[in-house]
Structures are given as structure tokens and as C-alpha cells.
Amino acid sequence: MPRVIVASPHRYPDLARLWHRAVARDLLPALERAGHSVEVVVFRDAHADEFDPAHFPGAVLEAPGPGVRDFLEFYDAALALDADFLFLLDADLFFLDPDWAASWLPSFDDPDVSAVSLLRRSDEPGVYALLCRTAHYRELPQPVFAPAYEDLEDERNTVNRQPGDVAARRLRELGRKILYAGPEEAEERIADFHGTTVIRASREVFGHLMDGRGFEQLVSRKRYFAMGAYDNALLGSLHQAVFGEPFAPGPDGEPLGGSVPAEAVRRELGLIEDARMKEVLSAYFDRSDRAILRLAAREGIDLALPPMRPESWR
Amino acid sequence: MTRVLGPGEFYYKEAFGPETVCRGAVLLECEWDGGVVEAGALMGVVFRSGEFRGGTFWGGVFLGGTWAGGVWESGFDHTGRYRPRTDHP
Numbered sequence: 001m002p003r004v005i006v007a008s009p010h011r012y013p014d015l016a017r018l019w020h021r022a023v024a025r026d027l028l029p030a031l032e033r034a035g036h037s038v039e040v041v042v043f044r045d046a047h048a049d050e051f052d053p054a055h056f057p058g059a060v061l062e063a064p065g066p067g068v069r070d071f072l073e074f075y076d077a078a079l080a081l082d083a084d085f086l087f088l089l090d091a092d093l094f095f096l097d098p099d100w101a102a103s104w105l106p107s108f109d110d111p112d113v114s115a116v117s118l119l120r121r122s123d124e125p126g127v128y129a130l131l132c133r134t135a136h137y138r139e140l141p142q143p144v145f146a147p148a149y150e151d152l153e154d155e156r157n158t159v160n161r162q163p164g165d166v167a168a169r170r171l172r173e174l175g176r177k178i179l180y181a182g183p184e185e186a187e188e189r190i191a192d193f194h195g196t197t198v199i200r201a202s203r204e205v206f207g208h209l210m211d212g213r214g215f216e217q218l219v220s221r222k223r224y225f226a227m228g229a230y231d232n233a234l235l236g237s238l239h240q241a242v243f244g245e246p247f248a249p250g251p252d253g254e255p256l257g258g259s260v261p262a263e264a265v266r267r268e269l270g271l272i273e274d275a276r277m278k279e280v281l282s283a284y285f286d287r288s289d290r291a292i293l294r295l296a297a298r299e300g301i302d303l304a305l306p307p308m309r310p311e312s313w314r
Numbered sequence: 315m316t317r318v319l320g321p322g323e324f325y326y327k328e329a330f331g332p333e334t335v336c337r338g339a340v341l342l343e344c345e346w347d348g349g350v351v352e353a354g355a356l357m358g359v360v361f362r363s364g365e366f367r368g369g370t371f372w373g374g375v376f377l378g379g380t381w382a383g384g385v386w387e388s389g390f391d392h393t394g395r396y397r398p399r400t401d402h403p
Contacts, residue, residue: 206370
């Protein structure tokens with residue numbers, strides 16, 4: 001029976017718990033129904049001792065060590081595990097239709113197919129939801145999945161290759177194929193959130209160097225932080241409803257104190273004057289709202305969304 | 315005249331020259347060229363030259379200069395190679 005390893009790096013145990021609950025309930029059985037044996041590997045990129053094994057039944061919990069110093073090295077370590085297929089999944093990605101994900105497995109009947117990217121955010125496949133044939137990826141120079149800068153000596157042509165990009169190019173050069181799910185198709189079947197870990201890690205790494213308000217102002221200054229803060233508040237609502245515990249707690253246990261509280265998100269969004277940025281964020285927030293409501297529906301929860309859109313945006 | 319970037323200060327997409335000392339500020343997507351970092355956090359910064367003595371370097375490119383101490387969270391060296399946590403240039 002072909003063996004699949006579902007591998008995902010996580011820095012925060014609360015998001016990991018929500019993610020694993022969905023994977024164990026939905027994705028894992030779908031892959032098994034498709035005739036595969038499946039193992040879930042969670043990489044604890046930080047706070048390893050805060051991951052309660054009881055919250056991750058059946059999963060293998062890994063942690064940093066020699067040769068696996070962070071989550072990017074973990075991708076290569078996971079490739080070395082005993083499996084025919086490696087399914088890399090982002091920490092904040094959830095399948096609303098797990099059978100759709102499993103339906104891509106027969107694509108590998110074509111011996112030239114190296115991977116299927118179920119969610120792409122650029123021209124390259126990314127590693128957000130990447131189902132890989134391990135035999136092909138193992139043929140590539142190591143590190144296989146590492147990001148890189150190319151042509152640094154020529155600033156005008158410098159390119160930042162994201163994790164998995166270089167591998168994808170090398171596979172294409174070898175005549176291999178990478179398949180892509182259509183964006184509309186993926187939108188209907190995946191609930192994905194952006195930047196949720198980055199803003200929490202930022203608060204952890206340098207938030208103490210700024211006053212609280214100063215950190216929260218990043219929401220109005222940097223689009224990626226606005227997206228991450230908004231999505232964390234949504235995930236926090238769901239986490240609270242499912243587990244009855246605060247999400248992304250601050251030093252005193254206050255909900256979202258380790259990200260940006262919902263009322264502060266609303267305040268900072270109200271300070272944005274750039275019409276284009278408001279338009280882009282509004283569209284993104286609409287999408288996130290739909291995603292969290294559909295995810296909540298799978299839990300049987302009628303979720304009330306925290307009010308974060310300023311009145312002036314309506 | 316030395317310019318000191320202290321705790322509580324935040325800079326976004328700014329450039330700093332050899333007269334600068336960072337003693338606790340947060341720099342996001344800035345350029346560093348010649349000064350000394352003693353404390354603070356540099357996220358997504360292009361470090362062209364100078365000395366990194368303390369603080370956190372995260373997700374930037376270390377093109378040149380000297381690494382004397384501090385926390386290397388992640389980043390890239392002058393060849394473009396990714397260097398994971400603790401693997402400073």
C-alpha cells in the first residue's frame with residue numbers, strides 16, 4: 001500500500017491543535033479511503049514543550065535538532081522519511097473537501113508527474129499544499145526545498161526563490177511534470193489564512209522592543225500584518241468555540257495578546273487612508289470570512305465573527 | 315555625529331549609514347550599510363556592511379560585514395544561500 005506522510009511545521013500549539021483536528025478528522029480518512037497508509041508529522045518549530053501530545057492523537061511530534069534547525073530544514077528532513085508521497089501543508093491551511101485532495105493521487109499513475117500543487121500563490125507551486133512524489137524530489141541536490149536569492153550581484157535582476165521554487169524548476173528541467181489545481185477550484189475546497197504565524201512570531205521576537213500601540217500600528221502600515229492580524233482574530237473565534245480556550249494569548253493569558261486584539265485591528269484599519277489598500281484588504285477579508293464560516297460549519301458551529309471592519313469602510 | 319536608534323523606535327524601508335548604532339530599535343525591510351548593531355531586531359533587512367554584535371537578525375540578507383554575536387533566526391548569505399536558525403555567516 002503506498003504510504004503518504006502529511007507534514008506540517010507549526011510554531012504555536014493552539015493553531016496546530018486546530019489544524020490537526022481537521023486533518024485527523026477529514027484529510028487522513030480521505031487519503032486512506034483512496035488506498036494509502038497515512039502518517040501525520042507535526043514539526044514544533046518553537047515552544048516544543050507547550051505541545052500537549054494528548055491534543056495530537058496519532059501524530060508524530062518532531063522538534064528542532066542537529067540538521068533540522070528550523071521549519072525550512074524540516075521540509076528536507078520530512079522528505080527523507082519512509083514514504084512514497086510527501087504532502088506538505090501550511091499551518092493555517094484546512095481542507096473543506098478532503099476527498100478532492102485525495103482525488104489527485106491517481107495523477108501519479110503518470111510516471112513523469114513529480115508533484116501536485118493544490119494551492120499556489122505565484123507562478124511557482126509553493127509548499128502551501130504540495131503533494132510530492134518522494135522518489136523524484138530525492139534525486140535533486142540538497143537542500144531540496146530551501147529558498148534562495150539568485151543573482152544577488154545584479155540588484156536589478158535579483159530573484160527571491162520561495163521554498164520549493166528551485167526544486168520545481170530543476171524537476172521541469174529534468175522533463176518532470178508539476179500539476180496545478182485551478183485557483184477557483186481550490187478556493188471552493190480549501191480554507192487558507194495568511195501571515196497568521198508571522199505576526200505572532202513578530203510580536204514574540206520584537207514586540208517587547210516596541211510599546212503595545214506601536215506594534216499594533218503595523219496593521220495599518222503593512223498589508224501582510226493586517227491580513228495576519230485579521231485572520232488570527234477569526235481563527236481565535238473558532239478556537240474559542242471549539243476548545244473553550246483563548247487563542248494566541250498574551251503574557252497574561254488575554255485572547256489575541258500574542259497577535260493583535262480584534263478591537264485594535266478595527267482601530268488600526270480605520271486609520272488606513274489608501275483607497276487601493278482598503279479595496280485589496282476588503283476583498284481579502286471577505287474571502288477570509290467565507291473561509292472561517294465554512295470551517296466552522298464543518299464543526300457544526302454557527303460562528304459569530306468579531307467586528308473588525310471600520311464603519312467608514314462600509 | 316553618531317545616530318543612535320533606541321528601544322521603542324521603529325523604522326520601515328529606511329537606509330542607515332556608518333554613523334548609525336542600533337541599540338534596541340526595530341528595523342523592518344531597511345538597508346544597513348556600515349553601522350553597528352548592538353541590540354534590537356532587524357527583520358527582512360539587507361545588511362551590506364558594518365558589525366552585528368547583538369540583537370536578532372531575521373529573514374534578511376547578510377551581504378557583507380562582520381557577525382560578532384546576536385541571534386540568527388534565519389536569513390541568507392552573500393551567495394544567496396539560505397542559512398537556518400543559528401547558522402549565521
